[in-house]
Amino acid sequence: MTKRAFITGIGGQDGWYLAQILNEKGYEVHGLTRRPLDDEVIGDGVPASDRLAAHLHFGDLTDSSNIARLVREIAPDEVYNLGAQSRVAASFHAPLYTASVDGLGTLRVLEAIRLSGLVDRTRFYQASTAELFGKVSQSPQSETTPFYPRSPYAAAKLFSYWTTVNYREAYGMFACNGVLFNHDSPRRGKEFVTRKITSGMARISVGLQRSLSLGNLDAKRDWGHAADYVRMQWLMLQRDAPADYVIATGEQHSVRDFVTWAAAALGIEIRFFGSGVDEHGIAAHVVGEAAAHVKQGDILIRVDPRFFRPTDVVDLVGDPGRALNELGWSPLVTARDMCAEMVASDLAVARRDARHIPSEG
Ligand code: F7E
Numbered sequence: 001m002t003k004r005a006f007i008t009g010i011g012g013q014d015g016w017y018l019a020q021i022l023n024e025k026g027y028e029v030h031g032l033t034r035r036p037l038d039d040e041v042i043g044d045g046v047p048a049s050d051r052l053a054a055h056l057h058f059g060d061l062t063d064s065s066n067i068a069r070l071v072r073e074i075a076p077d078e079v080y081n082l083g084a085q086s087r088v089a090a091s092f093h094a095p096l097y098t099a100s101v102d103g104l105g106t107l108r109v110l111e112a113i114r115l116s117g118l119v120d121r122t123r124f125y126q127a128s129t130a131e132l133f134g135k136v137s138q139s140p141q142s143e144t145t146p147f148y149p150r151s152p153y154a155a156a157k158l159f160s161y162w163t164t165v166n167y168r169e170a171y172g173m174f175a176c177n178g179v180l181f182n183h184d185s186p187r188r189g190k191e192f193v194t195r196k197i198t199s200g201m202a203r204i205s206v207g208l209q210r211s212l213s214l215g216n217l218d219a220k221r222d223w224g225h226a227a228d229y230v231r232m233q234w235l236m237l238q239r240d241a242p243a244d245y246v247i248a249t250g251e252q253h254s255v256r257d258f259v260t261w262a263a264a265a266l267g268i269e270i271r272f273f274g275s276g277v278d279e280h281g282i283a284a285h286v287v288g289e290a291a292a293h294v295k296q297g298d299i300l301i302r303v304d305p306r307f308f309r310p311t312d313v314v315d316l317v318g319d320p321g322r323a324l325n326e327l328g329w330s331p332l333v334t335a336r337d338m339c340a341e342m343v344a345s346d347l348a349v350a351r352r353d354a355r356h357i358p359s360e361g
Contacts, residue, residue: 043345215307248318
């Protein structure tokens, strides 16, 4: 029997990687998306929409009746609730919308499953987040670490986490939380710091941009690769019994480290001087193609307080021990290798863009 999966947020980074895996496993894949799939051409030259064999359904998580109809009609074996307003900084500007999508949206999907009489059939995965740990009380963070959300995004996700647990306990639903630490890839949106850095540095290296402005360079994250993390999302729903898992690499790096790696992958050695808003990243040594556009002493990185958050989460690192012990999962890609992959992809795009800019005179 062909299994049917329903992915909310199929148009996002994780939706894309997960749909690929499910396609390979022979699932019939359905996806909810607010807009036509991303046609952004990344380094591999292929638009995301070309690679997905999925039935797309238009709508979003604020629309209860649409979700109820879709769940009833699709009658999925597995639901992956990846849809979200996932930008933490934006959630401070749009807290009510964020609460509706990231909090109530989960309840809408769970209720649709319950009211369609699918509680015994449909397995449910909730995209929970390391942002739940927020102002952390212990390091590394595991399945037993207390939550302390620090943004409207995290507060909404807290509601979804506990709602998922409650549907498991109240109705016996196979419902799981994956508490995922940051996971990125060449398909990450440019509003997230990793892709902002790899895209910005690639553009600097080909002369399309002079410098890059960032916020808190001291923030530390546990970065993994999205392709590794969606494997774990699928694995969680194949267990005999539902449970919640932390998904992380166990390694922590700062935003400043990530900038240094991205620059190094482009032949630029960056050194940081100054502190706070006066900190600068300066090109100390440049080799290869970048040397045509970047000179020693150029200021490449600036700090702009516009990118600070009213309350930030500054010190995340996960303990993926349970995922390893119970599911045999461990990440294959390190943060630094992921950074190199993202730089290579963004460099291909920047070179294409540079060729299309008519030269002066
Ligand atoms: O920020 C700092 C920023 O926006 C990482 C989402 O997938 O992962 C993601 O949330 C850190 C923060 O991701 C800039 O202050 C410095 O401390 O890449 P980010 P995030 O907020 O960690 C979690 C697990 C999720 O669940 C979320 O949905 O980097 N930072 N300068 C900056 N961040 C951004 N965006 N832009 C900057 O210029």
